[in-house]
Amino acid sequence: MPAQEPQRLTLELALALALEHNPQLRVAAAQREGAEAGVVTARAYPNPEMTTMVGPQFSRPNALTGPGARGLLQHHSIHQPIELPAVRAARLRTAQAGREGSLHALQEARLAVRAMVKQAFYQVLRRRNEIILASENLRLIEDLRRRIQVQVEVGEAARLELIRADAEVATARTFATSAQLRYTNALAYLRTVVGAPLGTNVELEGQLDTRQPLPALESLREEVAARHPALSLAKAEIQRAEGRLRTEQALRRPGLTAHSEYEHQPDLQFCRAGISVPLPLWNKREGPIGEAAAGLRQATALADLRRLEINASLERAYGLYEVATQ
Numbered sequence: 001m002p003a004q005e006p007q008r009l010t011l012e013l014a015l016a017l018a019l020e021h022n023p024q025l026r027v028a029a030a031q032r033e034g035a036e037a038g039v040v041t042a043r044a045y046p047n048p049e050m051t052t053m054v055g056p057q058f059s060r061p062n063a064l065t066g067p068g069a070r071g072l073l074q075h076h077s078i079h080q081p082i083e084l085p086a087v088r089a090a091r092l093r094t095a096q097a098g099r100e101g102s103l104h105a106l107q108e109a110r111l112a113v114r115a116m117v118k119q120a121f122y123q124v125l126r127r128r129n130e131i132i133l134a135s136e137n138l139r140l141i142e143d144l145r146r147r148i149q150v151q152v153e154v155g156e157a158a159r160l161e162l163i164r165a166d167a168e169v170a171t172a173r174t175f176a177t178s179a180q181l182r183y184t185n186a187l188a189y190l191r192t193v194v195g196a197p198l199g200t201n202v203e204l205e206g207q208l209d210t211r212q213p214l215p216a217l218e219s220l221r222e223e224v225a226a227r228h229p230a231l232s233l234a235k236a237e238i239q240r241a242e243g244r245l246r247t248e249q250a251l252r253r254p255g256l257t258a259h260s261e262y263e264h265q266p267d268l269q270f271c272r273a274g275i276s277v278p279l280p281l282w283n284k285r286e287g288p289i290g291e292a293a294a295g296l297r298q299a300t301a302l303a304d305l306r307r308l309e310i311n312a313s314l315e316r317a318y319g320l321y322e323v324a325t326q
């Protein structure tokens with residue numbers, strides 16, 4: 001049976017496959033679609049409610065007025081909730097902030113997936129080089145062991161030297177097996193982060209990059225603060241929490257409901273219209289307003305925490321890169 005041709009995989013191809021098949025990106029894209037639908041929901045007006053009641057009317061005879069009218073009784077009514085402009089505007093701003101936040105979340109997911117794919121790709125290259133080094137090391141130690149065996153057989157070296165050489169060979173063989181296992185695990189992780197079905201025989205095309213000069217740490221901090229999608233997402237969450245608070249505050253003012261009715265009786269008919277207003281006597285929405293205010297404080301604190309975590313990660317990665325390249 002002919003050997004299967006290995007599947008060539010470059011870093012660019014791995015990134016393209018991950019952007020197309022990674023489940024994390026599909027989750028973020030679905031969340032963005034949901035946020036777009038949330039804006040449509042926020043723009044929608046409340047629907048009217050129509051009521052129709054029809055039935056026969058029976059009347060008992062009266063000594064003074066004679067027999068009452070008999071016939072079909074009809075009642076039709078329409079109720080239309082009237083939303084206050086402040087409530088609608090606050091709800092729409094909240095939905096728009098959620099839509100903007102979902103866009104930043106999608107960008108953050110793409111950034112995270114690209115980083116995971118690059119790390120996994122170069123990790124596989126590293127493990128592959130470890131296999132080469134381990135195999136070469138094992139070959140040299142086995143060659144040394146054969147020389148020592150010849151010296152022991154001719155009496156030029158003690159048997160203890162051969163025992164030591166056997167131990168070195170066993171250690172080198174174990175290291176070579178461990179390198180192969182680490183390579184297999186790294187390749188499996190690469191398949192996971194890519195998300196696309198890769199063949200069993202995959203061969204990576206690429207080399208470990210040489211040292212790249214880094215800009216100053218302070219300039220990197222400024223660029224991260226201005227462009228990192230996680231910080232933009234945190235700001236959008238603050239705006240969304242502010243919109244929730246404004247919405248709850250606007251809901252303290254009672255909304256209106258317009259009523260229109262038409263009734264037809266066998267002997268008369270009439271129309272009437274009116275407006276109903278709820279009275280905020282017992283429930284003044286202190287609880288929802290307090291929850292929204294606490295949510296705003298939480299979003300602000302999470303944004304500060306996220307900023308500290310990203311700066312700490314940047315400084316740690318910068319320091320590790322400088323130490324590793326020395």
